[in-house]
Amino acid sequence: MSWNRQHLLDIESLTADEIVTVLDTARAFKAVGERAIKKVPALRGRTVVNLFVEPSTRTRTSFELSEQRLSADIINFTAEASSLKKGETLKDTAKNLEALNIDFIIIRHSAAGAAHFLSRVLNAHVINAGDGAHEHPTQALLDAFTIRERKGKIEGLNVTILGDILFSRVARSNIWALTKLGAKVTLCGPATLVPRTFEAMGCRVTHHLDDAIRDADIIHLLRIQHERQRQTMFPSLNEYTQLFGLNKARLAQTKPDALIMHPGPVNRGVEIDSDIADSARSLILEQVTNGIAVRMAVLFLVNGGKGPQEIAAG
Amino acid sequence: MNSLLLSGGRVIDPANRLDSAADVLILDGKIAAVGSDASANAPRDIEKFDASGLVVCPGLIDLHVHLREPGQTQKETIATGTAAAARGGFTSLVVMPNTAPAIDNSGTVALIHERAAREGVVNVFVAGAITKNIAGEELAPIGGLKRAGVVAITDDGHCVQNNELMRRACEYAKMFDLPVMDHCQDYSLVTTGVMHEGRWSTSLGLQGWPSAGEEMIVARNILLAELTGAQVHCQHLSAAGSVALIREAKKRGVPISGEACPHHFTLTDAAIAGSEKFWAQDGKQIFGNRQFPEWPSYDTNFKMNPPLRSARDREAILEGLADGTIEILCSDHAPHCGFEKEVEFDYAPFGITGLENEFALSLMQLYHAKRLGLSDLITKYTTAPAKLLKLAKGTLSVGADADVTVFDPDREWVFEREATASKSFNNPFYGWPLKGRAVATIVTGKIVWAEKSDMVPA
Numbered sequence: 001m002s003w004n005r006q007h008l009l010d011i012e013s014l015t016a017d018e019i020v021t022v023l024d025t026a027r028a029f030k031a032v033g034e035r036a037i038k039k040v041p042a043l044r045g046r047t048v049v050n051l052f053v054e055p056s057t058r059t060r061t062s063f064e065l066s067e068q069r070l071s072a073d074i075i076n077f078t079a080e081a082s083s084l085k086k087g088e089t090l091k092d093t094a095k096n097l098e099a100l101n102i103d104f105i106i107i108r109h110s111a112a113g114a115a116h117f118l119s120r121v122l123n124a125h126v127i128n129a130g131d132g133a134h135e136h137p138t139q140a141l142l143d144a145f146t147i148r149e150r151k152g153k154i155e156g157l158n159v160t161i162l163g164d165i166l167f168s169r170v171a172r173s174n175i176w177a178l179t180k181l182g183a184k185v186t187l188c189g190p191a192t193l194v195p196r197t198f199e200a201m202g203c204r205v206t207h208h209l210d211d212a213i214r215d216a217d218i219i220h221l222l223r224i225q226h227e228r229q230r231q232t233m234f235p236s237l238n239e240y241t242q243l244f245g246l247n248k249a250r251l252a253q254t255k256p257d258a259l260i261m262h263p264g265p266v267n268r269g270v271e272i273d274s275d276i277a278d279s280a281r282s283l284i285l286e287q288v289t290n291g292i293a294v295r296m297a298v299l300f301l302v303n304g305g306k307g308p309q310e311i312a313a314g
Numbered sequence: 315m316n317s318l319l320l321s322g323g324r325v326i327d328p329a330n331r332l333d334s335a336a337d338v339l340i341l342d343g344k345i346a347a348v349g350s351d352a353s354a355n356a357p358r359d360i361e362k363f364d365a366s367g368l369v370v371c372p373g374l375i376d377l378h379v380h381l382r383e384p385g386q387t388q389k390e391t392i393a394t395g396t397a398a399a400a401r402g403g404f405t406s407l408v409v410m411p412n413t414a415p416a417i418d419n420s421g422t423v424a425l426i427h428e429r430a431a432r433e434g435v436v437n438v439f440v441a442g443a444i445t446k447n448i449a450g451e452e453l454a455p456i457g458g459l460k461r462a463g464v465v466a467i468t469d470d471g472h473c474v475q476n477n478e479l480m481r482r483a484c485e486y487a488k489m490f491d492l493p494v495m496d497h498c499q500d501y502s503l504v505t506t507g508v509m510h511e512g513r514w515s516t517s518l519g520l521q522g523w524p525s526a527g528e529e530m531i532v533a534r535n536i537l538l539a540e541l542t543g544a545q546v547h548c549q550h551l552s553a554a555g556s557v558a559l560i561r562e563a564k565k566r567g568v569p570i571s572g573e574a575c576p577h578h579f580t581l582t583d584a585a586i587a588g589s590e591k592f593w594a595q596d597g598k599q600i601f602g603n604r605q606f607p608e609w610p611s612y613d614t615n616f617k618m619n620p621p622l623r624s625a626r627d628r629e630a631i632l633e634g635l636a637d638g639t640i641e642i643l644c645s646d647h648a649p650h651c652g653f654e655k656e657v658e659f660d661y662a663p664f665g666i667t668g669l670e671n672e673f674a675l676s677l678m679q680l681y682h683a684k685r686l687g688l689s690d691l692i693t694k695y696t697t698a699p700a701k702l703l704k705l706a707k708g709t710l711s712v713g714a715d716a717d718v719t720v721f722d723p724d725r726e727w728v729f730e731r732e733a734t735a736s737k738s739f740n741n742p743f744y745g746w747p748l749k750g751r752a753v754a755t756i757v758t759g760k761i762v763w764a765e766k767s768d769m770v771p772a
Contacts, residue, residue, distance in 0.1 A: 012517070089657055111658035112519035113612030120610055121656075132660070134519030172519060200513035 003301040007119045007126040010135040011176040019177055021307055023145050025297035026290070028311035033069070033293055040311070042300050043072035048104040049097050052129070053079040053090070056108050058264055059129050059139070062288070063106050066295035075102070090114065091121050098122050104299065107131070125302045133167050139263055140173030142294040144181060146287050147218055150259060155182030160212045162187075162244060163222030163271055165194045170263045171222060175201050188212035189244055192233045209244055213254050221246060221262045221271050237270055247273045251281075259283050316343040316716070316759030319356045323365030323720065327372060328693040329709035338370055340716040343758035348710055363761070365720050368753055369688065372708045373405025373436075373717030374695040376669065378470070378549060378573060378644035381407070381438070384425060385414030390649040390737045392426070396435040398647070398669040398736035400763035403752025405717035406437040406707050407669075408699075411448065412471035418443035418454040420462035427463060435762045436755070437717070439705065441495065444469045444483045450476060453483060460490040465703040468495035470549060471619075473531060475501055480534070484544035493545040493571075493702055498531035498556070499620065508660055510552075510583040510621045518587060518611070520659060523621050525553035532556040532572075536563040539570045547702060548572040550646045552620035554630030561639040571702060572634070573642040576675035577666060579631045581622045581742070586659075587611050596625045600678070607745040612659045615742040618648065619664035635694070636685040642702065643694040645672040649738030667741045671729045673721070675743070677750030681723060688723060718756040725751040 003021050011019070032040055048067045052060050055078070067074050077097070079085060084093055094105060104125045107115050112132035119126040130136040148154050159178050165171045165187050175198070178185050185203035187194050188211075198205055206212050213219055224240060234240050246260070260272070260282045268274040277284060300311070318340040325336040325348060337352035338345065339360075347355050381395035399407055409426065411417030417426065423440050430438035442459035446452045448469045456467055467487055473496060474480040480496075487494050504527035509515050511522025532548050536559060539546040551557060551572045563570050582596040588611035589597075597606070609615070616622060634640040648665025655662050673695070680686040700708030707717060731744045754764040 089653070091656055109658065111660040113659045116610065116612050117658055132519050133521075169519060172517065195516065197511075197513045197516040201517055 003305070003307065005302065008137055008298050008302055009115045009119055009126065009128050011137045011140050011173045011180070012135070014180070016180045019141070019144065019180060022141050022294065022297050022301060023148060025301060025305070025308045025311065026141070026145050026293040028308040029296040029300070030290065030293035032311065039069050039071055041071045042305065043067065043070035043303060046104065046303065047073045047075065047102040048106060048299070049075045049077055049102050050106045051077045051094070051097070052108040053084060053114070054108050054110040054130070056130070059108060062291040063129060063295055066292050066299060069292065070296055070299055072299070090118070094118050094122055098124050104302070127298060127302060130169050132169065133172070134169055135173045136169040137173050138291070138295050138298055139170050140177040141298065142287055142291045143174055143220070143261060143263070144177045145290050145294050146261065146283050149290070150283065151217065154178065157183045157217040158186065158215050159183045159218040159220060160186045160188060160216040161220045161222065162209070162212065162246070163189050163193070164224050165189055165198060165222065167193070167225055168222050172201070174220065175203050179203065186212050186216070190234050190240070209250065210253060213250065213258070216254060216258050219246065219254070219258055219260050221260065223263070223265060223267055224271055241270055245271055245273070246276060248276065251276060261287060263287065317341045317357070317360050318363055318756065318759055318761070319353060319360050320363045320365045320370050320718065320720065321353060323368050323370035325370045325710065326689050326692055327710040328689050329372065329697045330711060332710070333689050338710060338718065340718070340756070340759040343716050343760070345710050345712050345714050345716050347712060363720070363754065368720050368722050370718060370720050371692045372696040372710050372719070373755070373757065374403050374673065374719050375406040375699040375705070375708055376404050376644050376647070376672070376695070377408040377642065377699040377703060379407045379409055379647040379669065380412070380649065380665070381409045382649060383413060383429060384422065388651055391433070392429050392438060393433040394735060394737040395647070395649070395669070396430070396438065398667070398734070400435045400755045401735050401752070402669040402671070403673050403719040403721055403755055404436060404669060405719065405755060405757045406439060406705070408439045408441050408465060408703065410468065410470040411441055411443040416443050416448045417441070418446050418448065420455070420458045423459060423462035423464055436757050437707070439465045439703065441466045441468050441470070443467065444474055444494065445479070448472050450474045450479070453479070453486065456483070456486055456492065457490065460492055464492070465705065466493045466495050466547070468497065468549065470495065470497045473497050473499040473501070477534060477538070481538050481542060484538050484542040484546060488542060488544040491704070493547050495547040495549050496531065496535055497549050498528045498535065500527045500530040503527040503530060508617060508621070509586050510623045512583055512624055514583045514587050520586070525555055525623060525627065528553045528620055529555035529559060532559050536560070536568055536570050540568045543569065545569045545571065545702070550575050550578065550620060551631060551634070551640060552578045552623050552627060554627045557630045557634035557639055561634065561637070564639065571642065572640045573644050574631050574635055574640045575644060575646045575668065576672045576679065577618065577622065577668065577742070578620070579628055579635065579679050580675050581616065582625050582628055583622045585616045585622055585742070586613070601747070609742065613742065614655045614657070614659055614662035615666055615740050617659060617662050617664055618646070618666050632679065632685055635680060641694060641698040643672070643676050645669055649736055650740045651738060655740045665740065667736050667738055670734060670736065671741065671743045671748060673752060674729070674748035674750045677723055678748065682749055716756060716759040719752055720754040720756070721750065721752045723750045725749070727751050
C-alpha cells in the first residue's frame with residue numbers, strides 16, 4: 001500500500017503498487033456506497049472546483065457525486081460560462097480560483113498536458129479528468145477496478161481495445177494501467193486510427209478484428225468519435241461497422257466468458273450491436289457505478305488518505 | 315578609430331584557407347593585415363587585444379533570425395536582438411520578414427535598415443517576403459525589395475503552398491540573383507500538428523507533424539530549382555528524408571541548399587515527454603555522466619516549427635552537416651513573451667531563442683563530438699552564408715570589413731537566464747552546461763561585446 005502523490009495527472013507515471021492502492025481503496029468506498037447513508041466526512045471543509053473547459057456530462061456528474069459523498073464543498077466551472085471565453089489564459093483562470101483558497105481542481109480540457117501544466121503553476125491538488133488525446137486516468141482506474149472485480153485478477157488477461165485509439169485518452173490510460181498490472185493488451189481498428197507507433201507503449205496492434213478478439217478475456221470498445229474526425233480517417237460509419245463493429249456472429253467466435261466494456265456514450269449499431277450492449281456480458285453500467293467509488297478513492301488518497309484501512313475503520 | 319591589434323590567437327579564416335597562429339591588425343574598421351606583418355605595421359598606440367589561447371575567426375553570420383521589428387516589440391527589438399547576437403559571437407544577422415506588418419515592401423525594408431543603423435549592435439540584413447503579407451497568394455514586389463536591399467526572399471513561418479506561385483517566385487527572383495529561402499511545410503499533411511509524429515506524440519496524445527510534411531516540400535523545391543535554375547534554400551531542416559533528398563539533388567548539380575539549427579541536432583521529440591525520458595535514451599550521448607538539467611513534460615520551450623524529431627533524424631542532420639550536404643548553421647532565433655508560452659502546449663506559439671547559445675551547441679555537437687573540424691564548422695557560419703546571400707562578409711581578407719569573432723572552443727560555462735540580453739526567455743537550454751563560447755565580438759573594428767566588460771570601450 002502506498003500513495004504519496006499530490007495530484008493524479010496520468011497513469012503512465014504510477015507504479016503497479018499505486019494503482020492497486022487506488023483499486024483497494026475504491027473497494028472500501030464501494031461498500032460505503034451500498035449503505036443506506038452513503039456519505040463520509042473525509043473531505044469535509046475541503047473545496048473542490050470542477051473545471052470542465054471541455055464539455056462533459058458523464059465524467060463531471062460522476063466527479064460531483066463522488067465529491068458530495070466525501071462531504072466536500074463544490075464549485076462547478078464550465079468554459080462557456082467563464083472568462084476563458086473572454087480570452088483569459090488557463091493559468092490566470094486557475095490562479096484566480098486558487099486565490100479563493102480552493103483545495104482541488106478537477107480539470108477536463110481539450111489540450112493534452114493541460115493537467116500537468118496546471119499542476120506546475122498551482123499549489124492546489126490537480127486531478128486530470130481527461131486532457132485532449134492524452135490520458136483519462138480515473139476512467140482507466142474504474143475500468144481496471146471493474147475488470148478485477150469481475151475476473152478476480154488482471155494479470156495474465158488478454159484485453160482488446162477496439163476502435164478509435166488515435167484520438168482516445170481512454171485507450172492510452174487503459175494501456176498503461178493494464179500493462180502495468182500484467183495484462184496483455186491488443187489494439188484493433190482501422191490503420192488510420194490505430195497507428196503502429198502504439199507498439200512502443202507495450203501493446204500489440206492488429207487491423208483484423210477476428211485476430212483481435214479470438215483470445216480476448218475483455219473486449220473494450222471505444223466510441224467512434226465521428227463528429228471529431230476528418231473525412232480522411234475512414235470512408236463511412238457503415239464501412240466501419242462492417243469491418244470493426246461487434247455483432248452476435250463475431251461475439252460467438254470469442255471465449256464464452258469474454259466480457260464487453262465501453263466508456264460511453266455508446267453509438268448503438270455502430271461499434272456495437274444494440275442487444276450486445278444490453279447483454280449479460282456487458283459491463284457498461286457497472287463501469288458507471290464503479291466510477292463513483294474509484295473517484296472517491298482518488299480524491300481521498302490525493303487529499304492525504306493512506307489507504308483502504310482508514311475507510312474500513314470509519 | 316576602430317583600430318585594434320588582435321595578438322597571439324589561432325586565426326581560422328576558411329575563405330583564405332588559413333588556420334595558424336597569427337596576429338590580426340584592424341585599421342579604421344577594415345582588416346589591414348593578418349600574420350607576421352600585422353604587429354609590425356601596427357601604430358604604436360593601437361588598442362591591443364590579447365587573443366592568446368583563443369580562436370580568431372571572421373565574424374559569425376546567422377542568416378535566420380526573428381527580431382520582431384516592426385510590430386512585435388514586446389518579444390524582441392533590433393536593439394535587444396542584436397545585443398543577444400553580440401553575446402553569442404554573431405556580427406551579422408538576416409532578419410525574417412514575418413513581422414507586423416510583414417516585410418513585403420521597400421518602405422519596411424528601409425525602416426529596418428534605418429533602425430538597425432541607429433540601434434543595432436551588429437550588422438542587420440533583411441530578407442523580404444515572397445508573397446504579399448506572407449499570405450501565399452500573390453507575389454510581393456520582389457524587384458522593389460531587391461532595390462531596397464533585401465538579400466533573399468522567404469515567407470518563413472509560412473510556406474507557399476501553391477506550386478505554380480512558388481515556381482514563378484523562383485523564376486522572377488532569379489532575374490535579380492536573389493536566393494529563394496523556404497520554410498518547408500506541406501499544410502495538408504501537417505494539418506494541426508504540434509510535435510513530431512512518432513512514438514512520443516502517440517503517448518503524449520499530441521497531434522503529430524510528420525517528417526513527410528517537410529520532405530514533400532523539400533522535394534518540390536528541388537524540382538523547382540531544377541526547373542527554374544533559381545537558387546532555392548531550404549530552411550531549418552529537421553528530417554532525415556530532407557537530407558537524403560538534398561544530398562542526391564546536389565550530386566546532380568541542382569542549385570539547392572540547406573541549413574540546420576542546433577536544437578534539431580541536439581534534442582529529440584523525447585524531450586517533450588520531460589527530461590527524464592530524454593536523458594534515459596536520446597540524451598545520453600550529449601553529456602556522458604554529468605549533471606543533467608531537468609524540465610517537465612509538455613514544456614512549451616521545446617515547441618518549435620519544424621518540430622524536434624527522432625534520434626534517427628537528428629543523426630541524419632548531423633551526418634548531413636558532416637558531409638557537406640547541409641552547408642549552413644543558424645538559430646531560427648524566435649523570441650516569444652513568457653505569457654505567450656505559459657499556456658497549454660497546443661496553444662503555445664512555435665519557436666525558441668537561440669542567438670546566445672547556438673554557437674556552443676554547434677561546437678559541442680559537431681566539433682567536440684569530432685564530426686567536423688573547427689575550420690569546417692566556422693565555414694558554415696561565415697563563408698557559406700556569405701556566399702549564398704552574396705554578402706561581402708565572412709572573411710578576414712585584407713580590406714574586408716573588420717567583423718571578427720574571438721572565441722574559446724573549450725570554455726565550459728552554464729547558460730543562465732539572468733545573463734540573457736534577448737528580451738525573451740523562451741529557451742530550453744537554460745541551466746545547461748555548455749562548452750565553447752565567444753569571448754569578444756568585433757563589428758567593423760569595434761568591440762561590441764566582450765566577456766570581460768572592461769574590454770569594451772565605454
